[in-house]
Amino acid sequence: MPWTVLLFAASMFVAYANGANDNFKGVATLFGSGTTTYRKALWLATGATLTGSVAAAFVATTLIQTFGGRGLIPAALAGSKPFLVAVILGAAFTVALATKIGAPISTTHSLTGAMIGTGLVAVGFDLGFSTLWTNFLKPLMVSPLLAVGLALLAYPLFRLAANWTGITKEACLCVGEEFVPVAVATTAEGRHLPIGTTPLRVVLDEAEGCRRRYTGTMMGVSAQTVLDGVHYLSAGAVSFARGLNDTPKIVALGVAAGSVDLTWGASLVALFMALGGLLHARSVAETVSTRITAMDADQGVIANLVTSFLVIFASRWGLPVSTTHVSCGALFGIGASNGKAQWGVVRNIVLAWVITLPVAALVAAGIYVLLQRVA
Incomplete structure (x- = not known):
């Protein structure tokens, strides 16, 4: 069996699935806050992620060693191509299934589960469980909690600073046609005609109906212009961090x-x-952008800054945090802070995270057993 070809194909499959599930998370706040369109946000995410992926080859060697299975599985097994193919395919199928239903899950979590499942089948309980907890599970569990806490802390501080400098949000007037139920009459010819009119209405809105903007200036520049610029930069930073953090995890097994x-x-x-x-x-873009919480541009900036800080820090120190867990955790924190979180959606996302590891473990273990029989 051409194991090298199969390993390469599996690696590209999990990379594709990762992009489908993860690429948009870095720019979700741009789209969700109405700062830009879906297509423009997607291209920004793609370019920044590509840049981070290239940088990963030079600065993320610790993550490559971690996801090569060092300390978790025996060295001989870590170099076994059937083992590696099973791990990669198990993670890929799990992420692809989640993408199909619009669930934002973690490729990091999927790869970890796949390694555990395949390792248990291959060597039983001869796994490095202390390494599993220290290097894999603890960072994955702690990182979203840190993101929630930082977002909850950072946004009120940001609002205090803005108010202190005289930069405030303004309400907006939305002018446009609004659907109004009307009575319908039937003519002798059988045609239906509305009775009444649907005039233009002026609506005062401070929420999702129209975009809220900041008034005031910063060093002679419109505060809203500055905020939008920071928002784009922070979204690019999150996407860059995602490429920096996720690429070495996928490359590691092939290396x-x-x-x-x-x-x-x-x-x-x-x-x-x-x-x-x-x-x-x-599908995942709609979930992370609009279904977790309604947000304004400033809230999106805070979520992005929290995410990029945690993920870049983790990449530097070789900690396998999940960009998904961190970015969604930051959005959970923003939703809790502004009172607009959709807790039913949050519950479903957390449930998807909980079952990701066992699902990936079972799928990868099944693939490994099958490969052992046909090899």
């Missing part, structure tokens, strides 16, 4: 098997992540 060159592997993973995002990001 461990000696089948993939690090630089070329990172480049190809970046390409397939971009394709996955461009072609299949919409």
Whole structure:
């Protein structure tokens, strides 16, 4: 069996699935706050993620070692191509299924679950469980809680600073046609005619109906212009951080098997992540942008700054945090702070996170058993 070809194909599959599920999360606040359109946000995410993926080949070597299975599984097994193919395919199928139903889950979590499931089948309980907790599970569990806490703390501080400098939000007047139920009459010819008119109405709105803007200036520049600029930069930073954090995790298993060159592997993973995002990001994009919480641009900026800080810090120190968990955690915090969180959606997302690891473990274990029989 051409294991090298199969390993390469599996790696590109998980990269594509990762892009479809994860690429838009960095720019979700731009779209969700009405700052830009879906298509423009998607292209920004793609470009920034590609840049982060290229940078990962040079600065994220610790993550590559971590996801090569060091300390978690025996060294001989870490280089076994059937084992690696099963792990990658188990994670890929799990992420692809979640993307199909619009659930934002973690590729990091899926890869971890797949390694555990396949490892248990291959070597029983001869796994590095202390390494599993310290290097994998603890960062995955703690990071969303940190994101929630930082977002809850940062947004009120931001509002205090804005009020202190005289920069305030303004309400908006929305002018347009509004649906109004009318009576209907039937003519002798059988045609239906409305009775009454639907005039233009002026509506005072401070929520999702129209975009709220900031008044005031900062060093002679409109406060809203500055905020929008920071919003775009912070969204780009999150997408860059995602590429920096996720690419080495996918490349690592191929590098461990000696089948993939690090630089070329990172480049190809970046390409397939971009394709996955461009072609299949919409369902997850709608969930993370509009269903978790309503938000204004300033709230989106805070969520992005919290996410990019935590993910870049984790990448530097080789901690396998999930960009999904961190970005969604920041949005949970913003929703709790502004009182607009959709807690039913939040509950469903957290439930999806809980079952990600066992589902990936079962799928990967099943694939490994099948590969052992046909090899």
